[in-house]
Amino acid sequence: MYQYTAFDTQFVKQRAAQFRDQLTRWQTGKLSEDDFRPLRLQNGWYVQRYAPMLRVAVPYGEIASRQLRVLAQIAREYDEPEAAVFKAAMEGQGKLGTTFLPTHCAHFTTRTNVQFNWIPLSKSADVMDLLASVNMHGIQTSGNCIRNTTTDALAGIAVDEIVDPRPYAELIRQWSTLHPEFAFLPRKFKIAITGAKDDRAATGWHDVGLHLVKNDAGEIGFKVFVGGGMGRTPVIGTVIREFLPWNQIMNYIEAIVRVYNEHGRRDNKYKARIKILVKSEGQQYIDDVEAEYRQILEIDGGPHTIPQAEFDRVAACFVAPKLADIADVAPEALQAQLDAQATGHVMFGRWLQRNVHPHQNPQLRAVTLSFKRPGQSPGDATSDQ
Template identity: 85%
Template structure:
């Protein structure tokens, strides 16, 4: 993991001090609500349907056990709603009503951040001090700026990796933090980077997608894409450079963002994302970027060219850890031992096949701990679970974990000889469900239960589907499938990229849901990135679980041997699924 320098640490702590002063001035009436709002947003503090929401940055997903323990403290001591506010929420006052309001927990997001939904603003400065004590913060997790750079959860350990993307992600993080020119862009701006042949970072759905590659001469560079995004207008990014030398990446990003900052629309927030500009201008935008890049390099001297010494300094933070008290085992012997243990403990064998991933070091494995189970919102972790997770991370993964795009947690440094012991402990904590990449390993945003922007609730639907599909044999038979749920068109649940997508919509003040099929995030499981297609008019909340069941039944009836769900959808088209879905509609009483 990257180790903060004295400068990094002082920067974060001074930022926390600055926020405390801003909060005090707002509380004493020296700052108006309008003046305080952008200041709190710049530090990750939103005001949602019932209470503030804090978004904590976890750059490229890497998180230490000591940081998890502080998040547990925040969940336990601060993520507690005021009694009157919670009572109002539980009694369903307001537009939507509610049935599912988890508290005293953290929420892992699709962009590898962590959110809290109930911390009062009166305690926000204390929370920022706690975060700063372990090198965490909320800087640029909100606002029209360059947000948290994300990458593959298997970065640095994936067997298909060409170049480790983490040093580049860290350099980009440092350069973009409080960049004076790009603090007030037309809209938010998101970058994803991958160094593997499989795109597990969903980079094609980002404003800028970066793929590390090597050319015929073995030189490292970037394939650069621009203009992706979800929301009201889902767009897959377009390749703007097939190969850019690695040391020029910040100069090139500056050219991309500078042209966007100059040409992007500011009169309509729904048309202000860079995807709209790229779609409208096409080659003209690409040409403007190339000319801006030329001027940055040739006239300005390439001020953000990355020196080899700086890359080496940052890369030195990402060397594999030394694991103590673990034996050196011949890889073939280790594989045989795991197979024997799996045969002796079938549930462990299922977990090995589903939640344990290959590693560059044949002695090690990467392990996904599932935060998807009945009675708990997808991606939520209670204070006790966070403390227990920190203990597992210390014991089995050299003190390091990764927050994943799929709202789970990955342990990247687990020795193969310790997998059985880890599984036993994780099982006792409810974190060993062997459902990774199966139907119940779904993505869901907080939806209308929390978010003021949402049209409909996501969490009750997620619970209903999770409870219906608890038979692991049935889940295995259905096979690998991405189910994504968003409470509104802003697409925080990434419904566009789901094999099955569920989108909450408002119809006359009531909650309804559109169903899409055939989407992809660009991974091996899904194929090239593409937006799903709507299969008909919207459905009521009561109908959705039955619609999902009808869609899956149709798949099981129509599939060819070993054919994944998304391949069946693409082969036979949508008509059969539309007919099955419409057949379960509940008649509306006159």
């Protein structure tokens, strides 16, 4: 996974310190609720019916064991409502008043974020400091900005992968974080990227969907979709570029978002997503993006063209780890042992069939662990788990 540099680490810690200052000024009345709201939102702090909710970013789904331990610590030490809040929440459920409201747990979302539902705002700065200690944060997990970039859960190991999407996702993350022009878009903006033949990243449902492809000459580029989305107006994204050279992707996304920022609706949040603009403008939107892209290249000089050296620096973080020598057992013998176990234990056989997937390294397998357990909401995991 990507290794934070000294600059990256300092950036996250400074952001946490900035949030602590904002929180203190709000608590002392020096910052109004209206002024504080967008600041906390762009650090991942919502205020819902009964309690705040924190959304922590896990860019393109990669997380380290040390980070999981800190998430467990936050769940254990901070994710618990005050007695009065818990009582109000229970009473508010009416007939479901006896339903257990999960505490001391984290919720893993479909867009590779982690959410906590019972942390009081008074402790929010302490939590942000704890996250920053392992290079985690909630930057742009909320608000009308470019959100967490997602990709295939099997990125880097899928057998049908054409190009590893993770280095590109990381470069987009760095480019979009605190982008000064796109901090207050008409509505939230989500990007997904895949490098596999099977689109497990569901790119067609995103504001921008990116497919890594190779042309006839073997050159790497992107097939670009725009204007996908779910919700009350489900739309599959429109292809606006069949092939874009890989090093131009951020210049092109800048053109896409810039046109949306200028023409997207701001009078009705239900019609403010880019899918509405693309649907209403059609070819005109595509023409505007191409014109903006040409200006970025010809007049601005393509400021976000990715240098090969920078790509190589980031890509070096995603090489396959060196593994210890595996016992000298023939693959056929190992498979026979598995088959025997699966035949003798029906549940294990089902698990092998449904949860174990091929890996690019034929000596390894990818395993899916489910968050669906009896008595728990799908996606929840307790601090112990």
